[in-house]
Amino acid sequence: MTEQHISWAEPYKIKMVEPLFMTTREQRVKAMEEAGYNTFLLKSEEVYIDLLTDSGTSAMSDRQWAGMMLGDEAYAGSRNFYNLEAAIQKYYGYKHVIPTHQGRGAENLISRILIKPGDIVPGNMYFTTTKLHQEMAGGTFVDIIVDEAHDANSMFPFKGNVDLKKLEAVIKEHGAKKIPYVSIATTVNMAGGQPMSLANLKAVRELTAKYGIRIIHDMTRVAENAYMIKLLEEGQSERSTADIVKELCSLTDGATMSAKKDALVNIGGFLALNEWDVFEEARNQVVIFEGLHTYGGLAGRDMEAMAIGISESVDEDHIRARVGQVFYLGKKLMDAGIPMVKPIGTHGVFLDAKAFLPHVPQLAFPAQTLAAELYLDAGVRTMERGIVSAGRDKETGDHCYPDLELVRLTVPRRVYTQAHMDVIAESVERVYKRRNEIKGLRMTYEPKYLRFFQAKFEKL
Ligand SMILES: *Cc1c(COP(=O)(O)O)cnc(C)c1O
Secondary structure (H helix, E strand, O other): OHHHHOOOOOOOOOOOOOOOOOOOHHHHHHHHHHOOOOHHHOOHHHOOEEOOOOOOOOOOOHHHHHHHOOOOOOOOOOHHHHHHHHHHHHHOOOOEEEEEOOHHHHHHHHHHHHOOOOOEEEEOOOOHHHHHHHHHOOOEEEEOEOHHHHOOOOOOOOOOOEOHHHHHHHHHHHOHHHOOEEEEEOOEHHHOOEOOOHHHHHHHHHHHHHHOOEEEEEOOOHHHHHHHHHHHOOOOOOOOHHHHHHHHHHOOOEEEEEOOOOOOOOOOEEEEEOOHHHHHHHHHHHHHHOOOOOOOOOOHHHHHHHHHHHHHHOOHHHHHHHHHHHHHHHHHHHHOOOOEOOOOOOOEEEEEHHHHOOOOOHHHOHHHHHHHHHHHHHOEEOEEEOHHHHOEOOOOOOEOOOOOOEEEEEOOOOOOOHHHHHHHHHHHHHHHHOHHHOOOEEEEEOOOOOHHHOOEEEEO
């Protein structure tokens, strides 16, 4: 816990600025009406502080921009591919590397190669694209995360952990032959950015080794997870985050990566593997979906920026400031008594809209309403994770009614300052103070697929 006494202040200074768009309340009211009370339909220019996602929204360093100028845009065998491969081998320890345009490109490849129709894929909670690729390959996802992950008020520090009893029960029920791999995410995005412990991953490794089952690692936020292990897990505080990252990777057989998160680039990802046969098949299939195996849908310059971003992502000062800034915002909101998912996640703060607006029934879309109100108050853009995102039941056609109605405040890396965090917290507090005046919404347009992206609403 010693690290907590060290300031999280930014370990960089600003050398280029991008002006933000300052709006009046009048302009925001008009923009929100035109966007049908859906923050996804706002224009970026109408937003002051954008907390929609931490994906592809990071600020690159001067080193990364310099690397962009060193792009070797040869079709085959680009120098930048070899730099990327070397960075992945050095910092993550995986043997073989295939670049992809982003994380889901790697998920597509590994799912097609390892999953057969009828297979079962246990995982520590689902992620939207990961699960969809597993299903498209004929697999069925089974949730094996600990029960605490589903409870917004549980203070359990490692809500990303696998429940080993659940995993063993799945193996016994279906047999190891039907399980091509266990899908392990560090950290767990859908649980609110919650980490898993090193001890837990070791135990998962032991159990899967006994049955001869692989672990495929969704390592999108592995550095944030490793930093939480350093902060909270017994016996880990003296280690470097980089060292813990490498150990986490060493406990798995391969990985998919969305480099748009941890690795500080605006686009990019990869598939990493230790088994030669699986790598060979992936290297063959990548040419169908992404491009040749030495560029995988990316420009040489993107691979260079990724290689540099990987080394920066495990830097101790960087990761302390990254998670420190999210905790700063989260703690401010918690101290003000704002209802939220606890503990604070590593990539954002998740407001509990059901508790925030208890008088707004679920069918009046409390999280959608709260996201719209936050925008109206100060131009802060957030995202609904509730009944709108959950969609409709395929069988009955009725809405799915998720337990949690959340509004996600995701913090981009190295983009906003402490003063911005203060603006956000003050705005949330203002909206909370006048919560009783807030009424819900009615849906006026509903798209068939992934409705949260394009649905429209009006005020009740
Ligand atoms: C973003 C994300 C992905 C998918 O990556 P893309 O780069 O968006 O395709 C997969 N898993 C997790 C946990 C993510 O957060």
